[in-house]
Amino acid sequence: MGIKASATCVMNFDGATGWIVDAPNKGLAAMFTMMNYERLGVGIQGLATGERSYQSAVDYARERIQSRAPTGPQAKDKAADPIIVHPDVRRMLLTMKALNEGGRAFSSYVAMQLDTAKFSEDPATRKRAEELVALLTPVAKAFLTDMGLETTIHGQQVFGGHGFIREWGQEQLVRDCRITQIYEGTNGIQALDLVGRKVIGSGGAFYRHFAEEIKAFTDSADSSLAEFVEPLKAAIANLEQMTAELLERAKANPNEIGAASVEYLQVFGYTAYAYMWALMARAALGKQDQDDFYASKLGTARFYFARILPRIHSLTAAVKAGSESLYLLDAAQF
Numbered sequence: 001m002g003i004k005a006s007a008t009c010v011m012n013f014d015g016a017t018g019w020i021v022d023a024p025n026k027g028l029a030a031m032f033t034m035m036n037y038e039r040l041g042v043g044i045q046g047l048a049t050g051e052r053s054y055q056s057a058v059d060y061a062r063e064r065i066q067s068r069a070p071t072g073p074q075a076k077d078k079a080a081d082p083i084i085v086h087p088d089v090r091r092m093l094l095t096m097k098a099l100n101e102g103g104r105a106f107s108s109y110v111a112m113q114l115d116t117a118k119f120s121e122d123p124a125t126r127k128r129a130e131e132l133v134a135l136l137t138p139v140a141k142a143f144l145t146d147m148g149l150e151t152t153i154h155g156q157q158v159f160g161g162h163g164f165i166r167e168w169g170q171e172q173l174v175r176d177c178r179i180t181q182i183y184e185g186t187n188g189i190q191a192l193d194l195v196g197r198k199v200i201g202s203g204g205a206f207y208r209h210f211a212e213e214i215k216a217f218t219d220s221a222d223s224s225l226a227e228f229v230e231p232l233k234a235a236i237a238n239l240e241q242m243t244a245e246l247l248e249r250a251k252a253n254p255n256e257i258g259a260a261s262v263e264y265l266q267v268f269g270y271t272a273y274a275y276m277w278a279l280m281a282r283a284a285l286g287k288q289d290q291d292d293f294y295a296s297k298l299g300t301a302r303f304y305f306a307r308i309l310p311r312i313h314s315l316t317a318a319v320k321a322g323s324e325s326l327y328l329l330d331a332a333q334f
């Protein structure tokens with residue numbers, strides 16, 4: 001479907017002999033020595049396709065003329081306005097920008113924890129970073145790639161019919177991004193890993209590192225950041241309540257974990273990006289009048305909190321709905 005430059009194919013070794021390498025049952029542990037880096041790498045592959053799609057879509061939206069702005073003509077010297085004036089095109093571009101820059105910050109944050117886990121000379125710091133890496137790696141892999149696909153599809157849509165045909169490159173980005181949700185462990189399996197092994201498996205300890213860091217940030221933030229800090233606090237409180245309820249339900253019914261896990265991971269991802277956007281807003285606030293870079297950061301942070309973070313409410317409702325409705329049909333009734 002995509003990544004055509006990768007020489008991947010199916011090979012069947014009929015009648016071949018296999019030899020075990022090293023001790024039995026040690027293979028999975030050996031594989032996991034590289035897995036955290038690999039999974040973050042695949043997450044960044046998804047993010048990168050989204051960023052490339054965004055850069056082309058912005059250029060196109062500035063140039064392509066079609067219809068007039070709802071508030072009246074903007075480019076009076078032209079037969080029509082550039083499509084970047086239309087609210088829906090701005091929605092698509094800003095969604096892409098907010099998800100890409102949130103994802104870039106989050107992937108750098110996880111990479112920093114990987115480096116700390118490997119290179120810190122302090123054993124307690126190393127342990128905390130290792131546990132954060134364990135918690136956040138499945139989120140980085142699955143959420144960056146899910147958002148990567150959403151982003152490339154918005155980029156394709158900005159191009160209209162030119163997004164579907166091959167000439168402009170946008171359709172290739174959609175195809176190339178798709179594998180990132182599947183290989184290196186499907187995103188469904190990443191979500192099970194997050195909820196089952198990392199959150200429940202650590203008795204909530206790994207999760208607390210992350211929640212405590214965010215709380216320290218919200219407690220120390222001054223009132224000029226309230227527009228970002230208040231929704232971030234509410235998002236963390238929502239995640240905490242959702243986690244506690246899920247842990248309770250999972251004790252009575254093992255299906256509850258798998259029924260909730262994908263939406264749970266997404267609530268986690270949007271909340272993590274909200275933390276990243278609050279940090280970026282803190283860095284930009286006060287500098288927006290002198291510099292377009294900071295003005296753009298602040299505007300995008302506002303868009304993220306107004307239009308993207310509220311997605312957690314419908315996802316939380318799905319998590320809370322539990323497994324019951326998934327088991328109303330038997331296999332023959334599908």
Ligand SMILES: Cc1cc2nc3c(=O)[nH]c(=O)nc-3n(C[C@H](O)[C@H](O)[C@H](O)COP(=O)(O)OP(=O)(O)OC[C@H]3O[C@@H](n4cnc5c(N)ncnc54)[C@H](O)[C@@H]3O)c2cc1C
Binds near residue numbers: 182188
């Ligand atoms: C282009 C390409 C390159 C690849 N490169 C490599 C490589 O270099 N090295 C390598 O080792 N592998 C590679 N793979 C394999 C890849 O990692 C696997 O295809 C992927 O992890 C999914 O496993 P599967 O195909 O066996 O799917 P399955 O395990 O059969 O999964 C099918 C579906 O069922 C779901 N599912 C399975 N088990 C559960 C469960 N317990 N609970 C809930 N849902 C479940 C999955 O999420 C998925 O949606 C590659 C695959 C492709 C397509």
